[in-house]
Amino acid sequence: MACAEEDRCSYEVCKETRDWLCARTALRPRTAIICGSGLGGLADALENKTVFEYEDIPHFPHSTVAGHRGRLVFGELRGHACVCMQGRFHGYEGHSASTVTFPIRVFFLLGVEILIVTNAAGGLNPHFQVGDVMFIRDHISLFGLAGLNPLRGPNDERFGARFPCMSDAYDQELLGLAQESAQELGFQSFTRQGVYCLLPGPCYETVAECQLLQALGADAVGMSTVPEVMVARHCGLRVLGLSLITNKVVLSYSSQEKANHEEVLHTSQLRAEGLQKLLTHLLGKLGEGTACP
Ligand code: HPA
Numbered sequence: 001m002a003c004a005e006e007d008r009c010s011y012e013v014c015k016e017t018r019d020w021l022c023a024r025t026a027l028r029p030r031t032a033i034i035c036g037s038g039l040g041g042l043a044d045a046l047e048n049k050t051v052f053e054y055e056d057i058p059h060f061p062h063s064t065v066a067g068h069r070g071r072l073v074f075g076e077l078r079g080h081a082c083v084c085m086q087g088r089f090h091g092y093e094g095h096s097a098s099t100v101t102f103p104i105r106v107f108f109l110l111g112v113e114i115l116i117v118t119n120a121a122g123g124l125n126p127h128f129q130v131g132d133v134m135f136i137r138d139h140i141s142l143f144g145l146a147g148l149n150p151l152r153g154p155n156d157e158r159f160g161a162r163f164p165c166m167s168d169a170y171d172q173e174l175l176g177l178a179q180e181s182a183q184e185l186g187f188q189s190f191t192r193q194g195v196y197c198l199l200p201g202p203c204y205e206t207v208a209e210c211q212l213l214q215a216l217g218a219d220a221v222g223m224s225t226v227p228e229v230m231v232a233r234h235c236g237l238r239v240l241g242l243s244l245i246t247n248k249v250v251l252s253y254s255s256q257e258k259a260n261h262e263e264v265l266h267t268s269q270l271r272a273e274g275l276q277k278l279l280t281h282l283l284g285k286l287g288e289g290t291a292c293p
Contacts, residue, residue: 009098009105011158017059017102018109025050027074029083031283032107032237034228036088036119037261039244039268042276043084046075054087061099063087072103078284083107090224091143092202097150101231105159108235114174114286115232116279120268121222121243122204122259124214125194128245131271132190133278134220135178136170136241140197141226150227151234160234169233174240174282181281187274194219196243198226204259210249220245240282244271 027050035042043049054060054070063070069086076082089100104115123132143149155162175193182191197213199205201223205213213221220243229239246267250257 009102011156013059014102014105014109017057017106020058021052021072021106021110024052025074027076027081028111029074029081029107030112031080031082031114031116031286032104032112033082033084033116033279034088034118034225035084035086036117036224036244037246037265037268039118039120039272039275040069040084040086041272042118042279043071043073043075043086045276045280046073046077046082046084049073049075059102061089061095061102063089064093077280080283080286082283083110083112088224088228091200091227092223097148097152097227100227101150104228104231104237105235108159108232108237112237115228115237115239117225117228117239117241118275119196119222119225119241119243120246121196121220122247122249123219123245124197124210124221124249125192125219128192128194128219128248129190130245130247130267132192132245133182133187133271133275134192134194134196134243134245135175136196136225136243137175137193138170138195139226139229139241140195140216140218141230143198143200144226144230150231160236164230164234166230166233169229169239170241171238174238177285178240178242178278178282181278181285185277185281187278190271190274192219194243196225196241197221199223205249207250207253210251214251221249242275244268244275
């Protein structure tokens with residue numbers, strides 16, 4: 001069922017997708033997880049799975065990027081009801097901001113309370129190593145500062161308020177639990193905290209751009225996540241964000257390094273198991289249960 005890009009985020013369209021899903025699975029997820037580049041394996045670890053291909057779900061966009069499979073997976077991890085996106089949508093694929101964030105509003109209507117976003121990112125902080133996992137403390141949206149915001153346009157109060165607060169975008173309690181989980185698993189050597197900066201992509205950054213982002217106070221740079229977080233906060237979801245540092249950005253003209261998607265996928269594969277353990281442990285802490293729609 002085709003749907004015009006600008007209509008995709010209307011309450012009625014989101015509700016149609018919600019109703020279609022609810023008619024096909026009894027599971028009511030409490031947490032939604034967006035699996036970033038090469039990190040879709042987490043969804044395979046769910047128990048009692050129900051899997052939907054994006055192309056079969058009414059109004060759902062299609063994913064076009066290598067490393068993003070295009071499936072919505074419902075299931076449980078440690079008894080915690082989840083829905084995982086194996087493949088996300090990016091502005092650089094040509095999707096509008098309402099298409100990129102459409103699944104978040106569907107999750108909200110499904111009764112989801114927590115959004116966990118994962119992504120692959122380039123490390124700007126000189127202390128970060130390839131393979132580090134950065135818990136996102138805050139973000140800088142260069143899109144947003146330029147007026148490109150997924151919440152631009154008429155506001156539907158059924159989703160949230162006209163002027164949502166973003167100073168608390170990343171939930172302190174979830175961040176604390178994630179750090180506690182890292183400690184309990186002995187993962188402190190590769191877990192960090194920092195500020196994620198969104199750039200539109202699909203080009204990786206120039207040396208001068210990387211220097212600028214460092215000066216702005218960003219620790220990692222990527223091409224996703226922020227629009228979904230803004231829409232999630234608008235509709236009251238609590239957010240935890242994790243960036244896997246898949247490469248160090250190039251900060252010197254004499255460097256022989258060149259950012260590339262193969263390196264991003266390779267690092268994701270190396271750290272995927274650790275990240276999966278971390279999130280499974282964390283969900284265990286959040287306790288059993290499904291959402292109460
Ligand atoms: N820049 C932007 N996006 C990315 C990078 C990067 O270096 N690595 C993974 N995603």
